[in-house]
Amino acid sequence: MTPHNASDDSRWSDLDRPPLNATALRRGLIREGGLYRDIEVVQRTGSTNSDLAGRAAGGDVDEGAVLVAEEQTAGRGRLDRRWTAPPRSGLFFSVLLKPTEVPVARWGWLPLLTGVAVATGLSRAAGVDTALKWPNDLLVTVGEEERKAGGILAERAGADGIVVGVGINVSLRAEELPVPQAGSLALAGAQGTDRDPLLRAVLRSLEDWYGRWRRAGGDPSASGLQDAYAAGSATLGRAVRAELPGDRSIVGEAVAVDGDGRLVIATENGVQEPVGAGDIVHLRPA
Structure with missing residues (x-):
């Protein structure tokens, strides 16, 4: 028998990073009356969001379809920023949601809901x-420093769907970080970096929060989502700068997330300005 040299592409090349078990995930998460219909794990793809949105537009998948990639080569954040990580070092997945009984005006809460569920x-x-x-953005503390360990991207898919994509750095080591200000669960002192239980916990939490929000007709207050988001927010109560479309910026204190999911910033001249889209820079520690 010839000796086997594990190449970088071998599924066992990094024993700290075992592959996900799709069969076990399906067994643990798909149940009668539940959200999840199918869970597929692929070795490598460009972007799980693009793949799932394409299938949804073609009418090939139902609500509750989950696509997980062991490696994403063209993962996207907001503003088309790239997101790359070594194979099996994180959780990269997308879920198709069709909240048809919720007014479309409230669908903007879905990325915030996903953030609460993941956290x-x-x-x-x-x-x-x-x-x-x-x-x-999902932040963790590494040493004394706040660092980004994950992100969420929600995109319309077909006439009645939204694909919510999540990327989380799980076992990335310091030398593997894409930028020095990034973080990972391992660097933040996670009890374990086995991705199977982590993915199950996140998907169960998403199913729970999505169900609550849907039963409340998407009402962020009645579903408890608005309060939960505020409680878990690293942005509220801080001095921030909002970089807005059209090269405009606002500086002030982030005081609330309103009923539409917008960040309300109180400026120095006493105006409360809601921001619906933009980049937020935290200016000082909480």
Whole structure:
């Protein structure tokens, strides 16, 4: 028998990073009356969001379809920023949601809802305190420093769907970080970096929060979502700069997330300005 040299592409090339078990995930998450219909794990793709949105537009998938990639080669954040990480070092997945009974005006809450669900699931399963930077970054503390360990991207898919994509750095080591200010669950002191229980916890939490929000007709207050988001927010109560479309910026204190999911910034001249889209820079520690 010839000796086997594990190449970089071998599924066992990094024993700290075992592959996900799609069969076990399906068994643990798909149930009668539940949200999830199908869970597929692929070795490598450009972007799970693009793949799932394409299938949804073609009418090939139902609500609750989940696509997970062991490696994303063209993962996207907001503003088309690239997101790359070594194979099996993180959780990269997308879920198709069709909240047809919720008014479309409230669909803007879905990325915030996903953030609450991910933070809740990770605190349970990894013992890591994750905070939410508006609108869709997941922050962890490494040393004394706040760092981005994940992000969320929601995109319309077909006439009645939204694909919510999540990327989380799980086992990335310091030398593997894409930028020095990035972080990972491992660097934040996670109890474990086995991705199977982490993914299950996050998907169960998403199913729970999405169900609550849907039953409340998408009302962020009645569903408890608005309060949960505020409680987990790293942005509220801080001095921030909002970089807005058209090269405009606002500086002030982030005081609330309003009923439409917008960040309300109180400026120095006493005006409260809601921001619906833009880049937020935290100017000082909480």
